[in-house]
Amino acid sequence: MCCAGFLKMMMFIFNGAIFLAGVAIMGVGIWVKVDSGSLMDILDNVDGAPSELSILVNVSYLLIGVGAVLLVIGFLGCCGAIKESKCMLLTFFSIVLIIFLLEVAAAVVLLVFQNLTDELLHGVENELRNTIRRKYGQDEDVTSLWNSTMEKFDCCGVKNYTDFYYSPFYNVTEGLVFPPTCCRANVTVGECNESEAVSSVADGCLDILVQLIEENSAIIAGVALGIAALEIAAMVVSMVLYKQIGSKA
Numbered sequence: 001m002c003c004a005g006f007l008k009m010m011m012f013i014f015n016g017a018i019f020l021a022g023v024a025i026m027g028v029g030i031w032v033k034v035d036s037g038s039l040m041d042i043l044d045n046v047d048g049a050p051s052e053l054s055i056l057v058n059v060s061y062l063l064i065g066v067g068a069v070l071l072v073i074g075f076l077g078c079c080g081a082i083k084e085s086k087c088m089l090l091t092f093f094s095i096v097l098i099i100f101l102l103e104v105a106a107a108v109v110l111l112v113f114q115n116l117t118d119e120l121l122h123g124v125e126n127e128l129r130n131t132i133r134r135k136y137g138q139d140e141d142v143t144s145l146w147n148s149t150m151e152k153f154d155c156c157g158v159k160n161y162t163d164f165y166y167s168p169f170y171n172v173t174e175g176l177v178f179p180p181t182c183c184r185a186n187v188t189v190g191e192c193n194e195s196e197a198v199s200s201v202a203d204g205c206l207d208i209l210v211q212l213i214e215e216n217s218a219i220i221a222g223v224a225l226g227i228a229a230l231e232i233a234a235m236v237v238s239m240v241l242y243k244q245i246g247s248k249a
Contacts, residue, residue, distance in 0.1 A: 007241045011081035014234040015092075019074025021227055026067025029060045069099065077234060081241060089242045093235055100231050103224075125206055128158045137169025147179065149205055156182035159204035161197040 073095055080088030135142040150156060157163030161182040164170050169179075176193060183192035183200045 007237055007244070008081045010237045011077055011234065011241060014230055014237060015074040015077030015081075017230055018070050018077070018227070018234065021223075021230075022067045022070025022074060024067070025063050025070065029063025029065075029067055069095075073099075077238065080238070084241075084245050086242055086245050089238050089245070093238045093242070096231050096235050096238075100228065100235070103228060121206075121210070125158055128206065129163050132157060132163050133165070133167045136164065136167045137172055143169070150179055150181040153205055153208045154181060154202075155205035155208050156197070156202035157204055158206050160202065161194070163204075 073092060076088050076092040076095070079085065080092050131142060132146065136146055137143055156179060161178050164178055164182075165175075176191075178192045178194065178197045180192050182197040182202050
């Protein structure tokens, strides 16, 4: 009895953690979805973008889906342990096992095709630059998204101020004015001209985004490993509890 009670408590703790992880991931997904000023929305407006970009654009849906699955897993694990339901425990184990195998397969694929990252990044850079030169200053949605992104991240264009050359905005201003964020730290009070943009050397938005991802890669990897460890522990405990319930019957 004591052992069974301990296992139930372990299942509750493991699945409670998985449930909370699901809430957190779903929350992040919802936040990304409603954040209209993020680069994800800009990518969604890129014409002729490669099909691989759909993964980036729809990342919010992926996070929401993963969070929902984790919520279901946490519910099955907790209820299965408390009610001593063999069916729920077996369903819980099967779902977690499938997800764990998919995670391992995804990690292997990422390692094998790691060399495609630079190629994909180069494609993103070109398409974003083309979007600026075709629509910035003419398309209100694209212009607003770029302005909010540059203001939020304190950056200029994809790589630098030259990305605005020959855009509708550039043509209207006759090349005399650039977006304010292209003049870092407000080099002078007033409009941002080319000489000020050259001297300020503002960072490109794509470089800042990549830097943010790299800086948080250790955290992302740590969270992924933590979730995997919880999944393994939960599977082991669920099977031990499943056998104990079967022996009682």
